Amino acid sequence: MFKLAAFVAKRATSTTAKRIATRASPIQTIRSPRSIVSVRSIYISNRPTATTCSAIMASSSPPPPTAAETATEAPDTHLAFHHDAKLYKLVTKVVAVIPFSQLEEANRGLFVKNAGAPLPSPPPPAAAAAAAAAANADKGGKNDEDMVDDHHVVVTEATIFHPQGGGQPSDVGVMTASTTGGEAEPELVFDVESVRMDAVQEGRVLHYGRFRQPGTILPVHTAVTQAIDIPKRTLYSRLHTAGHVLGAAVRATCASSIAGFDELKASHFPDAAACEFAGLIAGTWKEEIQKQVDKYIEADLQVVVEWWDEDEFRKRGLERLIPQNVNGKRGGEKLRVVNIVGAEVYPCGGTHVDSTRGCGETKVKKISRSKGQSRVSYTVV
Template identity: 30%
Template sequence: MDHPPTTLLYHEDMFNLQSTATLLSSFLGDDGRHVLILDSTVFHPQGGGQPSDTGFITDVSSSRFNFIVQDVRSRNAVVYHYGVFEKPAEDLEGGVQVVLSVDESKRKLYSRLHSAGHLLDVCLPKVGLSHLKPGKAYHFPDGPWVEYEGKVPQAELQSKMQELELEANNLISRGMKVSVAVYPYEEASMLCGGALPEYIPKGSTPRIVKLGDFPGCPCGGTHVSNVSDLVNVKVTQMKTKKGVTKVYYTIGS
């Protein structure tokens, strides 16, 4: 069954953790879990190195069913909410109005981890590592890291770790606004230092995250409102292999 693209409400307001939506379909997935597809969602699906939100979806009256959201994924612009019914739902059909509630503690943690990764990105030029170009990232609680194209001499890894951590914590202590918005392609390009990655289609309207006055970058994830919310960052490891440098980090509680 074809579904229209899901409206991503967290793109409009990252700090709103509850919304209403219309159920489009409900079915049993290949892994035995139920799947709900809605016309809009406040749940962030796994992607961009960020874990998916979890939480609950109930009918408006909270009497017909209670769906525990365990995982959220996006395919072809349609968001799939995977989980189990805590309260069984009989003959659940499209058109039902539902209430979505995101787990607040997990969302805040994932947002902080994601913003910390971006903070390390903007600190690189400050510590003599401007030649490193951002690549993959893993903003999960079980060992977050950011990866860059480029090398760091083995003899400098330890000192660069310390410099990077110091610079990041200096910015955290001073505080710096984090802004996220959608822009026309040309304006987005200017905000990102004059060029956008090749995977961003020309003529599109990319969503850009900016930390203070530093150049921005395209991002579909959720973030903190100010880097001071990170409390502190600890760079736990930096290693270079086959032309790629990976930086592991943790954040304060």
């Protein structure tokens, strides 16, 4: 049973609040309406939700909340990139700052290194850490465990950072804030190394990284400026749109000739971009698929983000895309879709170029087959 990455929107109880959702799986699964899981986040009138300070800041009476308690109270993160993929800078506010060692195990497991090995475990107890520091005096008094604990997770009211998910890699970049609020003062910088949707609290985005100034931290409610790595975002957007163009080209050229054809899932990572399909696609289709990809790109088709209810899918003859079982889905919710006008429509929460020509030259690399399925790999030049 295949899963569909569903992106849903709904009006919240306040007069202007709306809900949108995204699924944070590393591989985007598409088109099968059988089983869907949704994750919600909130926005208000195209601006980040105004959080209540009392919910996240300690009062004068009770003791200050722990990092875990503060994190639990944090509201959903507004996904600004859902509405403007070219918003490369954003001023927002800090909701929570959590040392990596204090993250829940499920969230620590979200952040992995190159070969899939988990990031280092939390530092040892204080006594063991002290002994290790003494044993490593020749390292300048800072042992490996101390360096591991330099990592934190920052949660903000809104984000322009796309979390890894839907087949798209995580954005990277920085968050900066003045140390005292004065323009002439030095900036406090947090390097964002990886971004994920929270595995424990629905709708929250976790920005993982390190503060450049050792021993510093961002107080809750501090205004920060987020800035993403623009060349990487542009590449990821090109690859994501190109993946949909490829899926549309395969459907247009050979779907009717392939028994049991369906689109399954896709990866839009630079070194592993590919779309997977049910059914066996012979290698002889490669040339025809490439011609159709070229045709779509040369036509410079518009790529438009839209929000559809079930009636819209039926009206367009796309009932096959209507999800049947969205966990927690409420009446009136809509699916976020990416419409490559004149080609195909995909339920999608990723970032995209404005038109197919923005993908640049897109090459079909290889068609492979295994266990009744086919994988078509591609790259952008």
